[in-house]
Amino acid sequence: MTEAATRFVTPVTFQALTGEPVFVDQWDARIDDNMAHIALSRRADAMLVAPATADFLAKLAHGLADDLLATMCLARDCPLLAAPTMNRQMWLHPATQRNVAQLVADGVTILGPASGDQACGETGLGRMLEPLELVDELAAFFVPRTLAGRHVLLTAGPTYEPIDPVRGITNLSSGKMGFALARACSAAGAQVTLVAGPTALATPRGVQRVDVRTAQQMHDAVMAVLDAPPASGTLRPDVFIAVAAVADWRVANASERKLKKRSADDLPKLEFAQNPDILAAVARRADAPWCVGFAAESEDLEANGAAKRAAKGVPLLVANIGHATFGRDDNELLLIDERGSQPLPRADKAQLAQALVTEIARRLPPRRG
Numbered sequence: 001m002t003e004a005a006t007r008f009v010t011p012v013t014f015q016a017l018t019g020e021p022v023f024v025d026q027w028d029a030r031i032d033d034n035m036a037h038i039a040l041s042r043r044a045d046a047m048l049v050a051p052a053t054a055d056f057l058a059k060l061a062h063g064l065a066d067d068l069l070a071t072m073c074l075a076r077d078c079p080l081l082a083a084p085t086m087n088r089q090m091w092l093h094p095a096t097q098r099n100v101a102q103l104v105a106d107g108v109t110i111l112g113p114a115s116g117d118q119a120c121g122e123t124g125l126g127r128m129l130e131p132l133e134l135v136d137e138l139a140a141f142f143v144p145r146t147l148a149g150r151h152v153l154l155t156a157g158p159t160y161e162p163i164d165p166v167r168g169i170t171n172l173s174s175g176k177m178g179f180a181l182a183r184a185c186s187a188a189g190a191q192v193t194l195v196a197g198p199t200a201l202a203t204p205r206g207v208q209r210v211d212v213r214t215a216q217q218m219h220d221a222v223m224a225v226l227d228a229p230p231a232s233g234t235l236r237p238d239v240f241i242a243v244a245a246v247a248d249w250r251v252a253n254a255s256e257r258k259l260k261k262r263s264a265d266d267l268p269k270l271e272f273a274q275n276p277d278i279l280a281a282v283a284r285r286a287d288a289p290w291c292v293g294f295a296a297e298s299e300d301l302e303a304n305g306a307a308k309r310a311a312k313g314v315p316l317l318v319a320n321i322g323h324a325t326f327g328r329d330d331n332e333l334l335l336i337d338e339r340g341s342q343p344l345p346r347a348d349k350a351q352l353a354q355a356l357v358t359e360i361a362r363r364l365p366p367r368r369g
């Protein structure tokens with residue numbers, strides 16, 4: 001922490017919240033040889049200065065070394081990232097812009113700033129990215145850009161099929177795997193469009209999200225992305241990953257009004273109609289992107305998965321045990337392609353997503369046109 005940072009939050013609070021030692025002073029007695037600026041940076045894979053004030057960016061740009069943090073930045077042997085945070089006028093000031101340009105030229109990665117409400121009451125560019133966005137950016141910093149120049153379209157989450165205005169049929173999918181994959185594709189450099197069923201999950205940074213409720217809406221949203229006229233800066237999707245747990249049926253006789261409880265021998269009678277199979281419909285298109293399906297099974301993963309891959313006509317199918325993954329943070333997967341199957345052992349969904357992106361990138365044919 002810089003001396004200025006300790007005016008906002010005390011080192012003791014920081015230490016208590018993180019469970020990690022906090023250093024402020026370059027002469028800290030906990031470092032044997034009085035070389036805190038060397039000792040603290042040598043084990044790091046990267047350094048992230050967040051928030052980075054206008055003053056600190058100016059110091060960095062000029063190579064000043066008058067406190068522990070500035071000295072560490074100068075003495076480091078790892079990549080440096082900074083998340084600028086300041087009043088909008090300070091950010092736009094030519095001196096700050098000059099310093100930022102110099103830092104970029106020096107190889108520093110600048111994260112943000114975001115635009116929005118500022119502590120001073122003004123509104124504009126200069127907000128620090130949200131802490132979880134910084135975590136995503138930092139993780140993405142280390143990911144090889146295997147999907148650069150690609151557009152990945154995904155579906156995720158459950159769908160919700162109304163019975164009446166206040167009731168509906170849905171399933172236990174949380175959307176976590178689909179959102180983790182969207183995040184991993186974005187980190188690998190892809191442009192990402194995520195069509196999401198009802199879920200409270202936050203949109204991964206850099207991901208274009210379209211919210212839908214029903215399977216039909218999800219189908220229409222996916223087709224709209226595939227049929228969109230070419231626009232500048234937008235690539236045609238070259239990968240489609242169907243992660244959503246789409247309801248197979250909708251209620252054909254859904255009521256416009258709330259169904260009222262009547263007697264026990266006068267129960268409502270629901271009739272069902274089949275929903276469109278989004279994955280199969282995309283895979284059938286003449287201009288189909290490279291398709292990846294998921295299979296939520298309850299048993300016999302390999303045989304059921306292989307049959308589903310053939311039925312849907314997709315090059316890669318990812319099979320998992322549905323009830324063992326819905327809502328959880330970890331999972332295990334079985335990848336099935338024309339050559340056979342390959343397990344991805346149990347891991348956090350974020351790690352699995354990254355492994356899956358590697359497998360997709362490895363199999364993906366070169367971009368058309």
Ligand code: CTP
Pocket residue numbers: 155215242243244245246247248275276277278279280292293294295296297308
């Ligand atoms: N899928 C889809 N549209 C549907 C149903 C499924 O796009 N209407 C996609 C899912 O996103 C997933 C794959 O198809 O990628 C398989 O979904 P799953 O529910 O396992 O299979 P179903 O085709 O519904 O077959 P079943 O429920 O009989 O196993």
